[in-house]
Amino acid sequence: MCGIVGYIGVRAASDILLAGLEKLEYRGYDSAGIATVRDGDVHCVRAKGKLHNLRDKMAGIENPARLGIGHTRWATHGKPEEYNAHPHMDVARRVAVVQNGIIENYRELREELKSKGHEFRSETDTEVIPHLIAECLTKLGDSPSPFLDAVREAVNHLQGAFAIAAINADYPDELIVARQQAPLAIGFGQGEFFCASDTPALVPHTNAVLNLENGELAKLTPLGIEVYNFAGDRLKKHPRTLDWNPIQVEKQGFKHFMLKEIYEQPGVVRACLEAYLDEKWSAADTTSPVKLDLSSILDENLEHVQILACGTSWHAALVGKYLIEQLAEIPTMVQYASEFRYAPAPLTANTLTVGVTQSGETADTLAALEMEKERRTGKPPEFQPRLLGITNRPESSLGLLVPQTIDLHAGMEIGVAATKTFIAQLMAFYALALELAYRRKTIAPIRLEEIIAGLRQLPSQIEQILESQERYIEELAHEFSETQDFIFLGRGINFPIALEGALKLKEISYIHAEGYPAGEMKHGPIALLDAKVPVVAIAMQGSVYDKVLSNAQEAKARDSRLIGVTPMDDPEAEETFDDLLPVPPVEELLSPILAVIPLQLLAYHIAARRGLDVDQPRNLAKSVTVE
Numbered sequence: 257m258c259g260i261v262g263y264i265g266v267r268a269a270s271d272i273l274l275a276g277l278e279k280l281e282y283r284g285y286d287s288a289g290i291a292t293v294r295d296g297d298v299h300c301v302r303a304k305g306k307l308h309n310l311r312d313k314m315a316g317i318e319n320p321a322r323l324g325i326g327h328t329r330w331a332t333h334g335k336p337e338e339y340n341a342h343p344h345m346d347v348a349r350r351v352a353v354v355q356n357g358i359i360e361n362y363r364e365l366r367e368e369l370k371s372k373g374h375e376f377r378s379e380t381d382t383e384v385i386p387h388l389i390a391e392c393l394t395k396l397g398d399s400p401s402p403f404l405d406a407v408r409e410a411v412n413h414l415q416g417a418f419a420i421a422a423i424n425a426d427y428p429d430e431l432i433v434a435r436q437q438a439p440l441a442i443g444f445g446q447g448e449f450f451c452a453s454d455t456p457a458l459v460p461h462t463n464a465v466l467n468l469e470n471g472e473l474a475k476l477t478p479l480g481i482e483v484y485n486f487a488g489d490r491l492k493k494h495p496r497t498l499d500w501n502p503i504q505v506e507k508q509g510f511k512h513f514m515l516k517e518i519y520e521q522p523g524v525v526r527a528c529l530e531a532y533l534d535e536k537w538s539a540a541d542t543t544s545p546v547k548l549d550l551s552s553i554l555d556e557n558l559e560h561v562q563i564l565a566c567g568t569s570w571h572a573a574l575v576g577k578y579l580i581e582q583l584a585e586i587p588t589m590v591q592y593a594s595e596f597r598y599a600p601a602p603l604t605a606n607t608l609t610v611g612v613t614q615s616g617e618t619a620d621t622l623a624a625l626e627m628e629k630e631r632r633t634g635k636p637p638e639f640q641p642r643l644l645g646i647t648n649r650p651e652s653s654l655g656l657l658v659p660q661t662i663d664l665h666a667g668m669e670i671g672v673a674a675t676k677t678f679i680a681q682l683m684a685f686y687a688l689a690l691e692l693a694y695r696r697k698t699i700a701p702i703r704l705e706e707i708i709a710g711l712r713q714l715p716s717q718i719e720q721i722l723e724s725q726e727r728y729i730e731e732l733a734h735e736f737s738e739t740q741d742f743i744f745l746g747r748g749i750n751f752p753i754a755l756e757g758a759l760k761l762k763e764i765s766y767i768h769a770e771g772y773p774a775g776e777m778k779h780g781p782i783a784l785l786d787a788k789v790p791v792v793a794i795a796m797q798g799s800v801y802d803k804v805l806s807n808a809q810e811a812k813a814r815d816s817r818l819i820g821v822t823p824m825d826d827p828e829a830e831e832t833f834d835d836l837l838p839v840p841p842v843e844e845l846l847s848p849i850l851a852v853i854p855l856q857l858l859a860y861h862i863a864a865r866r867g868l869d870v871d872q873p874r875n876l877a878k879s880v881t882v883e
Contacts, residue, residue: 258342258356259283259328260440261457262421264431264476265448269324274311276450276457277328281307282672283356283453285872286336288328290314291343291352291423292321298352298425302341306872323428325421327354335379344383346390347375350425353389355382356453357418357438365413385420388413393424403427404475404484407434411473412486417619419468421451434473434486439617439653442466442474442481444495449476455498456668463498467651496651512870514671514764518856519722522715524676525849527665528683529715533690533708539701545708546691550660553642554695557606561588564596564624565612568674568759569646569681573612574752575848576685582845583699584692593624600627605638610688611645614669614677616652625657646684648677662688671871673763675856678756682849686711710846717840721853725837729854732835733861736790742769743784743816744855745777745793745807747800753848754794757855764873765863774800774807785814792819792858794851795829798844805832821851 259280263269273290281288288310289302299321303309307328327342343352359365362381365388370376374387392406399405403424411420417437424430433440433451443450443458443465451474452458458465466481468474472491474483483491510516537545561580563573570592577588589601593611597620611625625643632641645654645661648669655661664680690707693699699707736742742761746754755771762769772781774793785791791811795804809832812818820833823841830836837854839847863870 258453259457260325260342260354260356260419260421260451260453261327262325262354262423262431262433262451262476263448264323264429264478265445266322266478267448268319269321270314270319272450272461273324273326274307274314275460276452277307277310277326279456279460280452280454281328282670282872283328286329287338287341288326289341289343290324290326291345291354292319292324293423293425293428294319294321296425296428298345298349298423300343300345300349300352302338302343304336304338304341323423323431325352325354325423325431332358332381340378340380342380342382344378344380344386346386347373348390351386351389351393351422352424353382353386353420353422355385355418355420356440357436358416359384359414359418360416361414385410385414386422389422389424401475403430404432404473404482405488407432408473408484408486408488411436419453429477431476432473433468433476435468436470436486437619437622437653440468442468442476442495444481447478449478449481451476456670459498464495465498466493466495469656470653512671512860512864514673514675514860514870517669517671517676518853518860520667521676521679521853522718522722524666524680525683525715525718528680528687529712531663531665532683532687533711537705537708539705544691544694545704546687546694548662548687548691550644550688550691553608553644553660554692556695557638558586558608558642558692559606560604561586561608561610562601563588563590563610563612564593564621564628565590566593566618566620568678568756569612569614569618569621571752571756571759572678572681572685573610574755575682575749576610576612576688578749578752579685579689579845580692583689584696585698586692586696591624592620593618594620596624597627600624600631603632603635603639608642608644611643611654611658612647612681613645613654614648614664614666614674614681616645616647616649616654622653622657625654629657646681648680672873673760673859673870678852679849683711707845710843713842714846714849717842717850718853720840721850725854726857729837729857730861733858733865736767736862737865739767739788739790741784741789742767743781743789743791743811744769744771745774745791745804745811746771747774747804747807748798749844749848750794750796750851753851753855754792756852757792757794757859760856760859761862764859764870765866765868766874767862774804777807778810782810782814785811785816787815787817790817790819792821792855793833794821795832796821796839796844796847796851797823797826797841798847800844805829808832821854
């Protein structure tokens with residue numbers, strides 16, 4: 257959840273660290289701090305709240321130090337106060353550490369260290385680490401690399417998920433980093449090296465990046481990088497080249513990253529179409545229209561699909577379930593990864609398990625996949641694990657865990673509220689469902705051709721919505737700046753879109769919002785309705801269109817203001833709804849990708865109208881790397 261950065265090289269570290277933290281502030285913004293080594297001492301500055309508070313505190317301070325670490329915090333252990341902010345230091349203030357993750361055995365370590373005379377100044381789990389490193393340093397004697405060995409010994413005492421970066425005033429040419437179940441990447445420069453918990457902090461400086469794997473640590477010096485495992489064995493590692501650039505992490509004239517990323521969605525859909533589907537395919541062809549190479553896990557024996565996800569990814573998975581069951585006729589189950597970990601479904605034979613996480617680092621999803629892999633390994637062939645990941649970061653922990661991934665091709669997403677990665681996840685599920693349907697021959701080739709033709713129309717249709725609707729939605733949002741509650745309704749394939757619309761509004765506007773299957777409205781939730789509770793209904797032409805209109809009328813009869821996401825130029829919808837958010841006509845199967853766009857814009861403009869921080873909503877972080 258938290259963001260960590262580190263630098264060693266020839267330039268002033270503090271400016272680089274602050275700029276890196278700015279790129280990572282979406283990972284946490286309860287507090288921030290940096291520590292640098294200069295003149296034989298560690299200099300640490302911390303501030304409560306967002307990064308600008310730290311900048312203000314450091315204004316006018318010259319700091320030529322060329323080694324440092326920084327942190328932006330999402331609070332887990334300890335209140336979001338300055339005394340709990342990172343970096344944390346040992347008693348002698350010689351060792352400083354920043355951490356992302358949770359140390360599960362910190363209480364035992366803390367009591368043990370207290371018994372040896374160590375004094376603690378915070379409520380955090382992280383503070384045990386610098387004390388533990390300092391304690392290990394006293395035992396090493398004539399080690400050729402004392403600081404590295406002390407960190408290595410310390411991390412072998414830690415239980416939990418963590419990524420750390422550590423500096424020591426007595427070793428001013430060393431930056432030590434370690435990773436266990438939390439992301440950490442190293443950037444390679446010319447005579448300088450960087451580390452960060454996510455690549456946006458690295459791309460302004462380098463596109464040569466090495467992702468540490470679990471159980472690895474590294475020593476960064478101005479002369480190079482050495483990588484070891486926790487047992488102390490030297491490892492041979494090679495950086496990869498990123499295809500991102502600094503322009504992708506700028507707002508490019510938009511007021512917020514979220515709005516920019518909403519407008520990037522037509523391009524994302526085009527990128528997915530190019531990556532997933534054969535442009536020249538027709539119903540007469542005898543090969544699959546899907547270019548994904550999934551033959552090793554999608555054989556003719558496949559009987560079940562289970563999908564593990566959290567948050568917005570879970571909503572995408574619900575759409576995926578509908579597509580796989582309706583197109584490929586395979587029973588599909590969607591589970592919250594956080595629940596599956598503690599109450600897994602009984603093992604079923606010939607089952608594909610799909611993990612969905614935009615960052616590839618969601619702790620619950622990774623742990624659920626790991627558990628599923630372990631409990632199937634060693635079983636008869638029909639129960640062996642078949643794992644697939646859907647992620648925007650194929651190089652992430654998910655990519656290391658599963659044998660195959662579907663790359664979302666969404667580019668870097670900075671806004672905490674997922675928009676373009678959600679659209680890309682839907683596209684990935686369309687491709688997966690079409691591949692399964694083709695293999696199982698559950699739909700006719702001509703029908704397959706029709707669906708693909710419809711998918712190819714989506715980018716221009718999204719552009720049409722953005723061009724024709726944003727100004728109107730911005731004006732409509734003004735009328736809801738004081739609203740306290742919203743209800744979202746959908747049926748069939750668009751019920752998950754109702755859930756997603758409600759989640760987006762909750763995340764960034766702090767308005768209570770709930771999504772329901774439209775047919776369930778009268779089974780309890782209708783009691784909530786009155787003139788103060790607007791209802792947003794997704795009513796797209798298809799099998800449930802008339803039913804949704806009927807359910808909407810029930811809400812209107814209770815004096816609720818009725819907002820409809822409907823096809824353009826629909827006379828029946830115009831008669832039913834008080835306000836319309838029209839989208840181009842589209843067949844029901846493809847409608848989720850268009851229906852969600854007005855809901856994203858509505859959430860964005862209501863939050864912006866309320867004067868809220870759209871890109872960094874309170875209490876949230878972009879990548880949930882703790883349980």
